[in-house]
Amino acid sequence: MAKNIKFLSAVLMLLLHDCVSAEDGDIRSSCRTAPTDLVFILDGSYSVGPENFEIVKRWLVNITSNFDIGPKFIQVGVVQYSDYPVLEIPLGSHDSNENLVRGMEYIQYLGGNTQTGKAIQFALDHLFAKSSRFLTKIAVVLTDGKSQDDVKDVAAEARKNKITLFAIGVGSEIEEDELRAIANKPPSTYxxxxxxxIAISRIREVIKQKLCEESVCPTRIPVASRDEKGFDILLGLGVKKKVKKRIQIPSTNAKAYEITSRIDLSELTSAINITYMCKCLQYFFISPQMLFDEGWHQIRLLVTEADVTLYIDDQETEVKPLHPVLGIYISGVTQIGKYSGKDETVQFDVQKLRIYCDPEQNSRETACELPGFVSMNSMRILGYFKIKFSSGEATCPIKPFFSF
Structure with a gap:
């Protein structure tokens, strides 16, 4: 262990490094820009009423106001339904957010019965089926009453076609079983x-967050008895192939990876599919007494739009503000365990390194896998270090929250 003391100025980082400039045609990727076909299916039946329908339109404008609209980014479609569905806004019909908002403002309330099943089928046939883009496809169904036709079979068909369905119910006439039949599982998410x-404004930010998670976080990580949306960074970096020696964590059944200076944990960002899930972080300077005792410790960062919080062994230790940031260029390289300004790898041991999309995972996270303690993502640090996220010219995505 003494040979590792020389790493007193080591930097442990997850580095997203730009290789190509914007002039070369790269696309910044974030919740605002992630290529997605997003369709809103709005109840326009008599029970809604014209005043409430105007509230729905304002809600819709607010949710989509931060999207980058265009053929390379997000495309939004709108279907209104009552006795029959009406295509209010086709996918790809607007090339800017301003034009999209203007189109939403022109939508006129229908009135009539509630044929939700027909509306979902219409969206499937006339919007999603006509889109040539191979990307995330999401439908948000908003309704305030029981459908007068079947929703179960058509919703199942939509999911079979890789369309993610959210169901939003409004008012006392809603049937929970019907909402569950429409939406993806688990119901707690969809x-x-x-x-x-009036109350739909309360779920506006939650819906924004869920849409963001769905568009930028396609993979899942098994956690306890459920799956969490997120990214296993070590898996993406091919650590099992690159690291020859595994070590046993004392007093547990868990094993860890021994990272040496000869191991290069680097991969193309686009290849490991964590393009959207980072933020540019300022340095955290951690006291040597806190970590460098040759034991195992858990390090967690909770990232929001406003700030980033550092947790060590379940204890909140520091909060730093974040400035507004943009999406990263997807042509970069992802690296961990590098010296600052060098390509040499820092020597350290690591058990897990993950990014979770759900901010609530931070409150569920404990250090349970540490010997005599608890840990989900733990690493043994062998030198004084900083943690840094960067991406060439200070570019990283903005909307989602995560901990890892």
């Missing part, structure tokens, strides 16, 4: 309910 149309 089903929402509010008591009236």
């Amino acid at each position: 089903v929402f309910y509010v008591e009236d149309y």
